[in-house]
Amino acid sequence: MVNGFHSKINLYPEVCNLCGGKVIYTDNKNIYHGKSYGSGKCYICTNCGAYVGTHKPRPKEAFGILANPEMRKLKHICHQQFDNFWQGKPNRSKKRKKAYAEMAKILEIPVEECHFGYFDLVMLKKAYKAIKQMQARRKKLLK
Ligand SMILES: [Zn+2]
Structure with a gap:
C-alpha cells in the first residue's frame, strides 16, 4: 500500500x-x-x-x-461535489472524463484506478482536497 x-x-x-x-x-x-x-x-x-x-x-x-460509515459519508460528499463538474452540463461525458483525468493527475494515480469506490479513507480525504483544488481552478478561469 x-x-x-x-x-x-x-x-x-x-x-x-x-x-x-x-x-x-x-x-x-x-x-x-x-x-x-x-x-x-x-x-x-x-x-x-x-x-x-x-x-x-x-x-x-x-x-x-x-466501506464503513465514515468512508461512505465522505464518498457521498466527494461524489456530490465531483459530479458538479459535469452533471447537467453540455458535453457532459467529455467533461466527466476530463474531470476524472484531472483528479487522477492531482492524486498521482492511473485514471483507470481513479474511482471513489476504490479509495480507502486516506485516499478519500486526498480526493476531497483534490476536488477543492479543481473547484478553485475553475473559479479562477471564470474571473
Ligand atoms: Zn471488516
Missing part, C-alpha cells in the same frame, strides 16, 4: 480490507432497510459490518472496496 492507496483492488473480496474479517456474498436487503437495491447483492464483512454493493449486469463484481 502506497499513500493509502491499493493499486490492486480485489473486486471479489473474501477478506475485509478494513479489519481482515471474513467477507460473505449475500443479499443486500438487510443493509438497505429491507429493500433490495442495485444488483440486490453485496459483499459484507461478518466482523465489522463494512460492505460494498455490486454491479447489476455483473452481480459478483464489487463496486470497489468494503
